[in-house]
Amino acid sequence: MTKYRDIADQIRSKIINGEYTVGMKLPYEYILCVNYRCNKETMKKALDILVKEGLIIRRRGAGTFVKETTLQDGINTQFECSLTKRFLGRKTVSSQVIVFEVVPADHFLAEKLRIEEGDFVYHIIRDRSLDGEPYVEEITYLPLNIVPQLKVNILNHSLYDYITQDLHLRIQSCHLNITSSLSSSMERDFLGLSKGEPYIQEEQTTYLTTGAILEYCLSRYHYAQYEFSTILVNH
Amino acid sequence: MTKYRDIADQIRSKIINGEYTVGMKLPYEYILCVNYRCNKETMKKALDILVKEGLIIRRRGAGTFVKETTLQDGINTQFECSLTKRFLGRKTVSSQVIVFEVVPADHFLAEKLRIEEGDFVYHIIRDRSLDGEPYVEEITYLPLNIVPQLKVNILNHSLYDYITQDLHLRIQSCHLNITSSLSSSMERDFLGLSKGEPYIQEEQTTYLTTGAILEYCLSRYHYAQYEFSTILVNH
DNA sequence: GAGTGGTCTAGACCACATC
DNA sequence: ATGTGGTCTAGACCACTCT
Numbered sequence: 001m002t003k004y005r006d007i008a009d010q011i012r013s014k015i016i017n018g019e020y021t022v023g024m025k026l027p028y029e030y031i032l033c034v035n036y037r038c039n040k041e042t043m044k045k046a047l048d049i050l051v052k053e054g055l056i057i058r059r060r061g062a063g064t065f066v067k068e069t070t071l072q073d074g075i076n077t078q079f080e081c082s083l084t085k086r087f088l089g090r091k092t093v094s095s096q097v098i099v100f101e102v103v104p105a106d107h108f109l110a111e112k113l114r115i116e117e118g119d120f121v122y123h124i125i126r127d128r129s130l131d132g133e134p135y136v137e138e139i140t141y142l143p144l145n146i147v148p149q150l151k152v153n154i155l156n157h158s159l160y161d162y163i164t165q166d167l168h169l170r171i172q173s174c175h176l177n178i179t180s181s182l183s184s185s186m187e188r189d190f191l192g193l194s195k196g197e198p199y200i201q202e203e204q205t206t207y208l209t210t211g212a213i214l215e216y217c218l219s220r221y222h223y224a225q226y227e228f229s230t231i232l233v234n235h
Numbered sequence: 236m237t238k239y240r241d242i243a244d245q246i247r248s249k250i251i252n253g254e255y256t257v258g259m260k261l262p263y264e265y266i267l268c269v270n271y272r273c274n275k276e277t278m279k280k281a282l283d284i285l286v287k288e289g290l291i292i293r294r295r296g297a298g299t300f301v302k303e304t305t306l307q308d309g310i311n312t313q314f315e316c317s318l319t320k321r322f323l324g325r326k327t328v329s330s331q332v333i334v335f336e337v338v339p340a341d342h343f344l345a346e347k348l349r350i351e352e353g354d355f356v357y358h359i360i361r362d363r364s365l366d367g368e369p370y371v372e373e374i375t376y377l378p379l380n381i382v383p384q385l386k387v388n389i390l391n392h393s394l395y396d397y398i399t400q401d402l403h404l405r406i407q408s409c410h411l412n413i414t415s416s417l418s419s420s421m422e423r424d425f426l427g428l429s430k431g432e433p434y435i436q437e438e439q440t441t442y443l444t445t446g447a448i449l450e451y452c453l454s455r456y457h458y459a460q461y462e463f464s465t466i467l468v469n470h
Numbered sequence: 471g472a473g474t475g476g477t478c479t480a481g482a483c484c485a486c487a488t489c
Numbered sequence: 490a491t492g493t494g495g496t497c498t499a500g501a502c503c504a505c506t507c508t
Contacts, residue, residue: 062473198432200435211300226414229410263494273479444505
């Protein structure tokens, strides 16, 4: 953990606890630096995290203010690909493994995972529910060489916890692509869509800090249940 | 313009021109600093922009590499809310203004735009097409006090160009929320949806560097034409 | 003019990858 | 052991807002 992430966590807590209230002006940079015993640049890095999360706004010449946010309890304020974590404490996530097999990568997959054609990959299909309600069907491809010993009971819990905590791999970034297409019978069955109704698809490629691609994943949602929030910040 | 943005632009050009090829290792930090006559921290800021854009990947102990990107010609590599800019040189964007009026903000709008109930706002509905094909229906609300002299011919061109270039306002961030709902007859007419088919909606709140909210905008797309790409990078 | 953030530098030290 | 990025500091100077 770095100092600027620590400081960001502490200030974020104060905002969430209501110690810094909505619209309020934060102490100015110099005071914060003294309070948290750090340099100006370090404080800027910390506050920039909160800017990216949409919690505060900084105005040159004016000050730093708690943003009035329309987001409920911090969805997406953290970089969090894991469904289990995203709904932690608010919904029960359950997963049913439909397919779990090892197959050789075809041309398409080899391109997506940036591996050789014929290299073995896990092919996983999971139906995942929130509080017992069908929510998403996930099709995941994962190179065997990154996670050699995957087991069904890991899939039933959190694949991300296993990868980050047990294998000590760290996620660097996700490329996300959202589109919508007409459903086939497979998604209709689980998501409860009618013929002629589309699903929403997230196509996600996850990179590790090593530069390797961890997974290529297609998540298909019922259109009426789908929601995605993000904040774009000017460099 | 800052030095680190300048450097980022120069290196981005080299990647796009193919001077730095896919998968290639960039000169290491020290050399880049010498070449671009800047400090290490400044170079890091520059390269971090390209990391956020998904063009490069940096690996401690290993180097900086051009990422093999699946994105075509840089969609979303720039922070760009403007439709006109997003498809610049690839598609012709045309807009038809359906509604253009000034109304007092109701409770809902006052909350969204963070203004007083009763304050006047522009209410604009535009049907926008790409190469003549219906693409998106945009419903925009914009406080009158930020853009006092809006005219129809501005809407027919680029509202963003007017705001950034003529009014010298700068956009700080956009909050984006993507959902999907069943279409009503209004969207069906323009987008060519059938009864019982949903549209995809982007709900967008745009903030200026002053902290003011520039606009609250709902963009509704035909589900089959919608696409959104983004890159999530760990802090 | 006073208050407040943003950028840039030089240099120290640390963490990780690869050989 | 060496190469390469990441973090942190102290301090200088700049740019913007507010009144």
